[in-house]
Amino acid sequence: MRWFRFAALLLVFAILQKGVLARWDHKPDLLLIILVFSAIYLNTSEAIISSFTIGFAADLVGSPIPMGPHMISFGIFGTLLAYLHRVIAIRRMPYQALAIFVIGLLSGVLTHVLAFLIKSEPLSRNIYAAVLVTSLYSGFVGPFLFPPAAWWMGVKIDRFRRR
Amino acid sequence: MLFTWFMLTGLILLFAPQELTGKFQLAFVHIFRWPLSMGGSVALTARTQQLAGGASQPGERQYRNYIANLQQTLDEQRRKFEKLYGLDNTFVWEGADFALADVITATTDGSRNELTIACRKTDGLTKGQYVLGDESVIGIVSEVFPQIAKADVKLVTDSTSWIPVEVAGLKNILKGNGDYTARIEWLKNAVKVGEDVFALKKAGLLDAPIIVGTVSRCERNTQNASLWDVTVEPACDIQKLEDVAVIIIRPPK
Numbered sequence: 001m002r003w004f005r006f007a008a009l010l011l012v013f014a015i016l017q018k019g020v021l022a023r024w025d026h027k028p029d030l031l032l033i034i035l036v037f038s039a040i041y042l043n044t045s046e047a048i049i050s051s052f053t054i055g056f057a058a059d060l061v062g063s064p065i066p067m068g069p070h071m072i073s074f075g076i077f078g079t080l081l082a083y084l085h086r087v088i089a090i091r092r093m094p095y096q097a098l099a100i101f102v103i104g105l106l107s108g109v110l111t112h113v114l115a116f117l118i119k120s121e122p123l124s125r126n127i128y129a130a131v132l133v134t135s136l137y138s139g140f141v142g143p144f145l146f147p148p149a150a151w152w153m154g155v156k157i158d159r160f161r162r163r
Numbered sequence: 164m165l166f167t168w169f170m171l172t173g174l175i176l177l178f179a180p181q182e183l184t185g186k187f188q189l190a191f192v193h194i195f196r197w198p199l200s201m202g203g204s205v206a207l208t209a210r211t212q213q214l215a216g217g218a219s220q221p222g223e224r225q226y227r228n229y230i231a232n233l234q235q236t237l238d239e240q241r242r243k244f245e246k247l248y249g250l251d252n253t254f255v256w257e258g259a260d261f262a263l264a265d266v267i268t269a270t271t272d273g274s275r276n277e278l279t280i281a282c283r284k285t286d287g288l289t290k291g292q293y294v295l296g297d298e299s300v301i302g303i304v305s306e307v308f309p310q311i312a313k314a315d316v317k318l319v320t321d322s323t324s325w326i327p328v329e330v331a332g333l334k335n336i337l338k339g340n341g342d343y344t345a346r347i348e349w350l351k352n353a354v355k356v357g358e359d360v361f362a363l364k365k366a367g368l369l370d371a372p373i374i375v376g377t378v379s380r381c382e383r384n385t386q387n388a389s390l391w392d393v394t395v396e397p398a399c400d401i402q403k404l405e406d407v408a409v410i411i412i413r414p415p416k
Contacts, residue, residue: 018192019199022270023402025342045165052169059176060191063270064277064305064315067184068177075169118177124275124322124341 018061026133031058033142036100039081041155051078066119073110077103093143100142104135192279193311196267228298228398231374239371261408276318285309287411295408297399299374300362320345327363350391360395374398
């Protein structure tokens with residue numbers, strides 16, 4: 001695992017998410033995509049560390065949602081996906097898209113529920129629609145970002161292996 | 164074990180006071196302000212090209228807002244003269260200062276609409292002050308970080324925002340929808356589409372009413388058919404804003 005390269009990729013995705021994509025109404029969540037990527041292609045302990053780190057980055061760029069909910073939800077679902085991948089291989093693009101969509105939905109809902117319960121953040125009427133749309137966009141875009149991300153990280157994505 | 168330690172860290176962040184953790188978020192924006200604002204400009208260029216067809220000109224909109232505000236200021240001044248001529252009267256906007264600020268990032272996630280701004284001066288900047296964009300009220304300062312000359316602005320379209328407004332002589336509360344529109348509920352009378360909505364004057368924050376937006380839809384309330392719900396579109400394209408002004412009202416000497 002090349003942690004420096006991972007940190008650089010995470011930083012670029014975080015800046016893109018907060019800069020270019022922030023002004024768009026409907027957009028993919030780049031950090032969610034890299035979360036699923038790391039859960040699928042890294043070994044379990046690396047996946048756990050990277051899931052929580054990506055969650056922390058999502059919290060940093062997640063203002064006005066307070067810090068904490070992203071780290072917990074990304075950490076939980078990233079870890080779950082990493083363990084699931086030991087049993088069920090997710091290597092075809094449709095399955096990867098489905099994994100991104102499902103993890104996006106679950107982590108999105110958990111993030112907003114945690115923010116609502118702990119920080120008394122209001123749940124607006126269209127929040128679940130927004131989570132659904134973001135997960136859909138991420139699911140469509142995500143699998144196409146996996147090969148360049150794998151190249152950057154030096155991960156071989158063609159080789160079939162379960163960890 | 165690894166999982167437990169990270170979960171603990173996450174929980175500490177979650178339960179830590181927001182005033183403290185908010186500084187991490189703003190520090191990130193402060194450190195990476197250059198790539199973030201550059202990314203924002205890219206998004207703005209793309210949006211401008213996309214909207215070029217039917218959208219109204221920003222300059223035209225700005226003049227329209229300016230004229231509407233001027234009319235309200237004049238009315239307010241007249242009222243003051245009539246009411247308090249014999250007393251120690253002050254002029255509308257006397258002592259008001261407009262702190263200019265650049266927009267670093269504009270965030271929308273379906274429910275929350277927020278701007279992070281870089282203020283050129285932070286003297287007198289506090290929470291709750293009104294923020295203008297294209298001569299119209301776009302939001303309220305929600306956090307100020309004077310050490311790094313940054314502030315967060317909760318937009319009027321944010322789902323947690325509410326400000327007192329007046330539309331067609333009816334006073335009410337404007338609440339954000341979270342999707343770059345806002346709403347006014349439980350109005351006694353129907354109002355015309357295109358009617359201007361003004362933020363009401365507030366002592367120490369707003370000297371005269373200022374335009375917030377225009378009515379884009381007026382329909383009967385679903386629970387009480389004798390009342391009306393109004394959808395309001397902001398008077399400026401908030402997503403395309405590059406600079407704003409914070410109204411700082413200084414107490415008269």
